[in-house]
Amino acid sequence: MKEQKPRVALLVGGTSPEREVSKSSGRGVIQALKSLKYPTVIIDPAYGLNQPKEEELFFAEKDYVKISNRDYLAAINSKLFDNVDIVFSAMHGKWAEDGVMQSLLELRGLKYTGSKVTASAAAMDKSLSKTIFRQAGVYTADWFTVNKNFTLKEIKEKINADFSYPLIVKPNDQGSTVGLTLLKNEDELENAMKLALQFSDKVLIEKYIPGREITVAVLDRTPLPVLEIVPKSGLYDYKSKYTSGMSEYIVPAKIPDDVSRLAQEQALLAFLSLGCEGYARVDFRMNDNNEIYCLEVNTLPGMTQLSLVPKAAKAAGITFEELINRIIKQAL
Secondary structure: OOOOOOOEEEEOOOOOOOHHHHHHHHHHHHHHHHHOOOOEEEEOHHHOOOOOOOHHHHHOOOOOOOOOOHHHHHHHOOHHHOOOOEEEEOOOOOOOOOOHHHHHHHHHOOOEOOOOHHHHHHHHOHHHHHHHHHHHOOOOOOEEEEEOOOOHHHHHHHHHHHOOOOEEEEEOOOOOOOOOEEEOOHHHHHHHHHHHHOOOOEEEEEEOOOOEEEEEEEEOOEEOOOEEEEEOOOOOOHHHHHOOOOEEEEOOOOOOHHHHHHHHHHHHHHHHHOOOOOEEEEEEEEOOOOOEEEEEEEOOOOOOOOOHHHHHHHHOOOOHHHHHHHHHHHHO
């Protein structure tokens, strides 16, 4: 008798600034789930009980109906998740990979892919994760955090006392480089703060590491080959990430073997120090002396066939379908 495959609920969309990115991930994952013959229901929690009847509407540029955070509760508490064996989340960013959705799934008693509540929350809070990195021996650049109660004068004084330009200014709890500014001098500080505060109440100001952008995917506690990102603009910002042709990807990265091994070791250490599970992507900057500094851990990284984790998996001989299959099996 043929084994019955578990029924999957694929989460897409959400209400974070990365909603459109999530739709792209979801489109890639649903094709893999079909190839793997998993019975699947697609759910966008931001639609609540008003789920589209047609699959394509989940991935359409224009939203099907008005979306809201409150609709998450209605969706989770509904019959949409009845008879679901595993939830595969292709959602990204705030209210998706910060522990909020994970908490709701826990309350519903559902198994789900990726990291659990605490690890998800810690990874999304960049300042907290960097504090944990330092304690665990993961190299990370110096930083400090401020909020809207700090005056520009106070922030400038802190920078002049302990830092030097250029600096990175970004929201403390967003992904996909949303709201990020490469701050070249103090004249740009006010606009950088205004931008970051649009997306978070807390802003991280971090020493900029000139050099190269590398990333290491971790799959079930195993680091995959190091991937280098070469943005044509020089900065891997939102535009460079999501505009076709704006960045080049090299995997395995053309870096010394000992640096590659160190990056993989540091990636796994960062992954474990936060308590991550399943899979994640760990981002680094590497300076001209081949010293690496961990930026963050992405607990629900992009999952289109052209995303970084699938590219690294392919370099390790793992197809996109096999990657999705392994993520599901590990979560079960």
